[in-house]
Amino acid sequence: MKELKPSRLYTDRLELIAATPEHVKAELENPELLASLLNAQVGPGWPPGEYDRGAQEFFLDRLTEGGKPAQGWYLWYALRRETPTQPALLIGSGGYVGPPDGSGVVEIGFSVMTEHRGLGYATEIAQALIAKAFTDNRVQKVIAHTTPENKASCRVLEKCCFSWIEGSDNGRFEILRSTCRK
16 A cells, blocks of 8 residues: 655745654654654754643644544644755644634644744744645634733734734634635
């Protein structure tokens, strides 16, 4: 049986690869295994930010339970693409908390390695995830959560045309299909 290649998204500088259970298992066991599967370098200090072991295990469970249809609705690895002077490098991750709910809402999150922050990568990841979500006709709204103190994440969401939801004590931002520029 021929192995299917994982789903991929491309931005100006990044290649996003939809995680499979094999990716996450490798990541949990040994970052060198993940590097081999992604055909990219994985720097010291991986994983970034809030993408910790608990998140990795959550994604592994969801991907394993959901099978092939779940791929692309959870974790995506963000690789800085290879250039003539630089190898491909895993610089962050992003994804969805799951497929759209019954109201057509999907939640995104993203995290970038400390040494690659402030370079626009988080914005590229978020824009790719938003565009991908709205290719599914079920999705009517994309949400994200962050605290007002996380100014970098707030700026990313604002650049991506998210609106802060007044009165949301959990730091909720959203963008509607009807207001999203395609």
